Amino acid sequence: MLVYYSDVFKKHVPPFRHPEAPDRLDYLVEGVLEAGAVVKEPEMRADAWDLIYAVHDKSYVDYVKRICERGGAEIDGDTYISPGTCDAAALSVSAVANAIDKREVALVASRPPGHHAGFVGRALTAPTQGFCIFNTAAIGALYLGEGVAVVDIDVHHGNGTQEILYAKDLLYISTHQHPATLYPGTGYPEEVGEGRGEGFNINIPLPPEAGDDIYVKVVDEFIIPILRQYNPKLVIVSLGWDAHRDDPLGDLNLSLKGYLYAIDAILKLQKPTVFLLEGGYNRSVIKRGTKALIRLATAGEFAPGEAQTESAPGVYKRFEELAVEVRRYTGRYWRL
Ligand SMILES: [Zn+2]
Known part of the structure; x- marks a missing residue:
């Protein structure tokens, strides 16, 4: 497994105490080293900004660049830009x-995060950009162009990824x-997608404490089942660890066993x-x-180091109601 990491990703620095801070990557790298793997420094691509401009509105990208040049700023109640944000974002893209070009299994250990960033920054009806600057997952998906599935297992809906891919026949499952x-x-x-993208946007909401x-x-x-039917050339996993029961921001109750179950099932598809x-x-x-x-x-x-968590009966019942709803919309397009 290729692991891409650079200290440049730590140059996106909050102006005050913030949960999305550079030290997240120190813990990640500790986990990489404990697993016996090594990190590879990614190469900055000459076309990195072209890839960003190809997905986001020019006015928004120009605005972000300007703020980087002028020393950074808080751009909304959740989201900041620092002088190093633009280098970090371009290297992340x-x-x-580069990972997509290799067609292997890879981990891109980068910041800032991206899945809440839409065409002009704030996506759909969200109140803020939720710590995100450019949508690296969507940029990757559109870079490959066809046959890509984005699977988003962060605790938050990837509203930016949905917005950008909504009219494309690229699969988005969140x-x-x-x-x-x-x-x-x-x-x-x-929210199933529109035009050519109808049926390719799949949202699976989970009740709190699931x-x-x-x-x-x-x-x-x-x-x-949906991934098998779509048969992607390549899968991009928007990997957020915040659905874990010990995360301070989300209210889901997953353990690493739940995460590993999902990751194992995706890897068994044998796709890049x-x-x-x-x-x-x-x-x-x-780290773990x-x-x-x-x-x-x-x-x-398969060593998550944590026991499986079980949902309370009321939570499970609420999930079953939501699953009926997911089937009602998604079942029009996929055999479930
Ligand atoms: Zn999240």
């Missing part, structure tokens, strides 16, 4: 494009805490797969999750 209970407030099952038992069903009954770091704010979870991911991808070792 470079790493994803599992996330129910939008009525968490930022960014989108990600309902009826555990691994629910997640296993989501993987087996939705994610994997690029894991891309999105959220996840418990440093220990980032990264280690478990790499041990699984490199040695086939």
Whole structure:
């Protein structure tokens, strides 16, 4: 497994105490080293900014560049730009494009995160950009251009990725805490895509406190059957560790066992797969999750180090109602 990492990704620095801070990557790299892997410094691509301009509105990209040049700023209540943000973002896009070119299994350990960033920054009806600057996952998907599936297992809906891919026949599957209970407030099952993209946008909202038992069903009954039917050339995983029960921002109850179950099922499809770091704010979870991911991808070792979590009966019942809704919309396009 290729692991792309650079200290440049730590040049995106908050002006004050913030959960999305550079030290997240220190913990991630510790996990990489404990797994016995090495990190590879990505090469900055000459076309990195072209790839960003190809996806985001020119006015928005120009605005971000200007703020980098002028010393940084808070651009909304959640999101900041620092002088090093633009280098970090361009190298992040470079790493994803290079990983896609290699057609292997790779982890891109970069910041800033991206899945909430839409065409002009703030996506759909979200109140803020949710720590995200450019949508690295969507940029990667559109760089390859066809046959890409983006699987988003961050606790938050990837509203930016949805917005950018909504009219494209590229598959986007997102599992996330129910939008009525968490930022960014989108990600309902009826958001199925439009035009050529109709049927290719799949939202699977989960009730707060959902555990691994629910997640296993989501993987087996939705994610994997749909991925098999789509038969992607390449899978991009928007990997956020914030659905973990110990994360300070989300209210889901997954353990690393639930995560590893999903990751294992995706890897068993035997497709080139690029894991891309999105959220996840418990440093220990980032470290141990990264280690478990790499041990699984490199040695086939399923060792999450945590026991499966079970959902309370009321939570499970709520999930079953939501699953009926997902089937009602998604079942028009896919055999479930
Ligand atoms: Zn998140």
